[in-house]
Amino acid sequence: MLRAPRDLKVEATKPPQPGPGEVLVRVDLAGLCGTDYSIWSGDRAVSYPRVMGHEFVGRIEAIGPDVQRVRTGERVVVEPNYSCGRCPLCREGNRNLCFQRTTVGIDVDGAFAELARVPERCCWAVPGLVADDDALLAEPLAVVTRAVKRSAAHAGETAAVVGAGTLGLLALQVLTARGVRVLVVSRSARRFAMAAELGAADTHTVAADPLDIVAQRFSGREGVDLVIETAGSATAVQHALSLVRPGGRVVLTGLPHEPTPVSFFSVVRREVTITGSMIYQDEFGEAVRLLESGAVRGRPLVSHRFGLDAIGAAFAAHKDPASIKVAIAPGPST
Numbered sequence: 001m002l003r004a005p006r007d008l009k010v011e012a013t014k015p016p017q018p019g020p021g022e023v024l025v026r027v028d029l030a031g032l033c034g035t036d037y038s039i040w041s042g043d044r045a046v047s048y049p050r051v052m053g054h055e056f057v058g059r060i061e062a063i064g065p066d067v068q069r070v071r072t073g074e075r076v077v078v079e080p081n082y083s084c085g086r087c088p089l090c091r092e093g094n095r096n097l098c099f100q101r102t103t104v105g106i107d108v109d110g111a112f113a114e115l116a117r118v119p120e121r122c123c124w125a126v127p128g129l130v131a132d133d134d135a136l137l138a139e140p141l142a143v144v145t146r147a148v149k150r151s152a153a154h155a156g157e158t159a160a161v162v163g164a165g166t167l168g169l170l171a172l173q174v175l176t177a178r179g180v181r182v183l184v185v186s187r188s189a190r191r192f193a194m195a196a197e198l199g200a201a202d203t204h205t206v207a208a209d210p211l212d213i214v215a216q217r218f219s220g221r222e223g224v225d226l227v228i229e230t231a232g233s234a235t236a237v238q239h240a241l242s243l244v245r246p247g248g249r250v251v252l253t254g255l256p257h258e259p260t261p262v263s264f265f266s267v268v269r270r271e272v273t274i275t276g277s278m279i280y281q282d283e284f285g286e287a288v289r290l291l292e293s294g295a296v297r298g299r300p301l302v303s304h305r306f307g308l309d310a311i312g313a314a315f316a317a318h319k320d321p322a323s324i325k326v327a328i329a330p331g332p333s334t
């Protein structure tokens with residue numbers, strides 16, 4: 001329970017009761033991400049008290065009245081964003097852009113708890129072959145699935161992924177599954193062995209050589225066809241723009257909070273398409289399918305696992321450069 005910035009404690013509460021159209025999920029595994037960290041630190045405001053946690057897999061513990069689609073005992077992964085369904089943005093299909101969008105674990109209580117209450121429509125059945133450790137990555141995978149879709153990547157193209165964190169290592173796999181050759185670019189070489197294992201054709205640290213030269217070497221032409229930016233910093237945006245070829249596409253999934261200088265002269269002169277990509281619209285099911293087919297692996301990214309009692313250590317581990325995805329297992333330790 002987060003009562004104020006950096007004031008996070010495990011507390012006993014009454015189990016939430018599912019209302020009409022809602023279900024109670026017993027959380028098996030929840031992922032911690034940068035958003036949780038910025039809520040914990042107070043950089044991102046929420047109303048207190050708040051239970052964080054928006055990336056999770058679990059089992060249906062109880063169902064409220066009028067629940068049709070899911071059954072008690074079913075294993076599900078939760079799509080944590082739901083929108084109003086009534087505004088012009090929702091009606092035209094842009095539900096990820098709805099001003100009244102609600103996120104479980106941010107606007108309402110989430111999954112760093114034994115039980116989480118969510119609308120039935122947020123639950124996706126987890127195919128039997130998909131392990132919890134893989135299903136845990138479905139939410140960030142849906143984010144990059146949309147980004148790759150918006151890049152219009154197709155087989156035979158070259159791509160650069162900027163950032164080798166959770167989103168970068170997932171984007172790499174989605175692109176590779178589409179038959180795209182991928183160069184992973186990161187500040188540190190720490191994840192490059194894993195990137196290679198997950199299909200990267202090449203890796204490069206940003207400090208080594210000028211990125212336009214690196215991209216030319218990799219693509220055998222003026223730069224890569226497309227770039228997926230996942231690091232969410234002003235420098236990462238600039239790196240993305242120096243990697244792409246004239247006429248290429250850059251998709252931004254990170255959210256740079258600082259002012260980001262961009263040479264729009266070069267954007268026009270080189271006719272570069274810059275596209276923003278915000279969470280997901282209809283990509284959650286596709287993310288689950290990618291995990292089921294084995295085209296994308298989540299498990300290698302789960303670097304740490306903590307019980308709920310060690311939630312403080314989990315937040316510290318998230319900041320450790322050696323960690324990728326930190327998982328919380330709220331159940332009794334086995």
Ligand SMILES: [Zn+2]
Pocket residue numbers: 032033034035036054055140
């Ligand atoms: Zn997240």
Ligand SMILES: [Zn+2]
Pocket residue numbers: 083084085086087088089090091095098099100101
């Ligand atoms: Zn709406």
